[in-house]
Structures are given as C-alpha cells and as structure tokens.
Amino acid sequence: MLHLRYFIAVAEELNFSAAARRLHMATSPLSQRIRDLEKELDHRLFERDTHSVTLTPAGEALLPLARDVLEQINAIPWRLREATRPGRTSMLVGIPTGLHPRLRELFNTLAERVQDRCVLLRQPGTSKALITAVCENRLAFALARLPISDPSLDVLLVMSERLGAVVPADKFVGRDSVELQDLADLCFVVAANEIRSTYFDQLDREMFERGIRKRIKLTGTGYGGIAETVSSGIAFYFAVLDPDSPIHGYALENTKVLPITDFEPLLETALIWRRERASGGDLDELIEAAREVFADPIHV
Numbered sequence: 001m002l003h004l005r006y007f008i009a010v011a012e013e014l015n016f017s018a019a020a021r022r023l024h025m026a027t028s029p030l031s032q033r034i035r036d037l038e039k040e041l042d043h044r045l046f047e048r049d050t051h052s053v054t055l056t057p058a059g060e061a062l063l064p065l066a067r068d069v070l071e072q073i074n075a076i077p078w079r080l081r082e083a084t085r086p087g088r089t090s091m092l093v094g095i096p097t098g099l100h101p102r103l104r105e106l107f108n109t110l111a112e113r114v115q116d117r118c119v120l121l122r123q124p125g126t127s128k129a130l131i132t133a134v135c136e137n138r139l140a141f142a143l144a145r146l147p148i149s150d151p152s153l154d155v156l157l158v159m160s161e162r163l164g165a166v167v168p169a170d171k172f173v174g175r176d177s178v179e180l181q182d183l184a185d186l187c188f189v190v191a192a193n194e195i196r197s198t199y200f201d202q203l204d205r206e207m208f209e210r211g212i213r214k215r216i217k218l219t220g221t222g223y224g225g226i227a228e229t230v231s232s233g234i235a236f237y238f239a240v241l242d243p244d245s246p247i248h249g250y251a252l253e254n255t256k257v258l259p260i261t262d263f264e265p266l267l268e269t270a271l272i273w274r275r276e277r278a279s280g281g282d283l284d285e286l287i288e289a290a291r292e293v294f295a296d297p298i299h300v
Helices: 002-013 016-023 027-041 057-084 101-113 127-135 198-209 223-231 246-250 284-293
Strands: 046-048 053-055 089-096 118-125 141-145 153-168 187-190 215-217 235-240 255-258 266-274
Touching: 002 016, 002 027, 002 057, 016 027, 053 057, 089 127, 101 118, 101 153, 101 284, 118 127, 127 141, 127 153, 127 266, 141 284, 153 223, 153 284, 187 198, 187 223, 223 235, 223 246, 223 255, 235 246
Parallel strands: 089 118, 089 141, 187 215, 187 235
Antiparallel strands: 046 053, 141 266, 153 235, 153 255, 153 266
C-alpha cells in the first residue's frame, strides 16, 4: 500500500522532489521505493531525465488502478464505523488558518443543524494537510483553500476573498493603492512550506512572470515572521483586504495592506469531501445539510 501511495504522489506531481516533500520523506528513498515497485511489477512506470518526469504507458495504466485500490483501503475505517456506529457519532472536520468570521458562523450553523445526528469536532491545519487528511479519511470533510485537483474529492466553493499587497507603510505614505510596478524594488516573501498553500505557490510564479523577480524565502516561521520581514522595509506579501479577516491580527506598526489596481488576486475557500462518502456513504445527510448552509458563496 505504501508503494502505491508513493507511486501516486510521483505520478500526480511528476517531480520526485515535490512528491518527496508531499510525503514528508527524502527524495533518495522515494526513488528507491519506485524502483522497487517497478521491479515487483516488472514494468517501468516513469521516464526520467534531468529535466522532466513522465508516465510510461504502464504507469498511465497503473494510476487509476492504484487510486481505486487505495480508495478501497482508505474507506475501511469509515465503512467499519458506519456498520458499528451508535445513533449519534463524532466527526473530525478540518479548519484552515485564518478562517473568515462569516465562514466560521456558517460552520457553527451547520454544527447546530446536525447536532442531533453527530458532533462536529474541529481540527485546525494548513490547507495542504487538511486536503491530505480528507483524502485519507482521517477527516470527514474540511474547509480548504483552492485550487484542489484530487479527483477523488468533491469541491463546493464557499468564499472568495480579494487580496491586497502587504507593504512597508513608510514606503507608501499617503497611498491608498499600488500597481505591480510599485512593488518591483521589494522582495516577494516566499512563506515557509509548513504554511504555504498551492495558491500562494501559483502567486509566486505569477509574480515572477509579471516582473517581480526578487525573493526572500522563509523557513521555520509563520505569519508573524512574514509581518516582521515586511515591516523591515524590504519585502511585500499578500493578505486579505477585508479588515474582518483574522489575518490582520498579524499586522505590525510599519505594515499596511493596499489594493493592487492592475492585479486582483482572489483567495478562494471550498468545502471538500470524498465523493463516495456522500454517494450512499456515511456522509450523505451531513453533506446535504452542508450544501444548504453553504449554498451562497460569500464574496468580500
């Protein structure tokens, strides 16, 4: 089962280093596990060179089979719980960092609506960790940041939040907005892997393509470390413009958030769950209630 998990990670990332980070392991042992699997199956699964990794025909054939096997394995815990559960159960649900108060209110509404059938227990985490936990059935469902590409998940958009540039206040005195060219002399902060979402990886690439080439990569620090870096006057980052967002709790004296007139990034949050668990599975009623509560996406 582990070898199939390793194979799926590499097949989805098409990059051994990225897959190793996703699996929280080193690249060398991951490469060896893939070679072991290829030897066991007597088929080469990947074509590798110094610039790219691609699936062979055998790898393309194995990928849907491997996903199906792991879905069946991952389903065992909740199918067992479904078969043996009492009348009222507890379910773990994922909540990302910096959840907007309006989404938190809707979550509380959902918890009240289903309280006669189950208790929703919150588990905080980064979007990447929460998505993985839902895929592995360690969470019933989660709120997570888009984009999400796993084909085993259903995704319901629940909120779009406009982002602005977090800049050193002393460099933008009297300004109520900025253009991208105003940020070119600053470094874009690349947050630590532990807190960075896929969306911010995309923003990093887009900033580079739009001429923002300077970077500061942080490790071992969270949003407080980002705010300190921006406050020092050498960098910028992105944050939700809405003042009600809890991310503003990290603001420091020499920082301010300004809208960008020629670029309007949106941070989108979705409710996610494993598809088969809401199709005749144990989450049918819960997801039906969630669809009603989160029926109208919030835009701020």
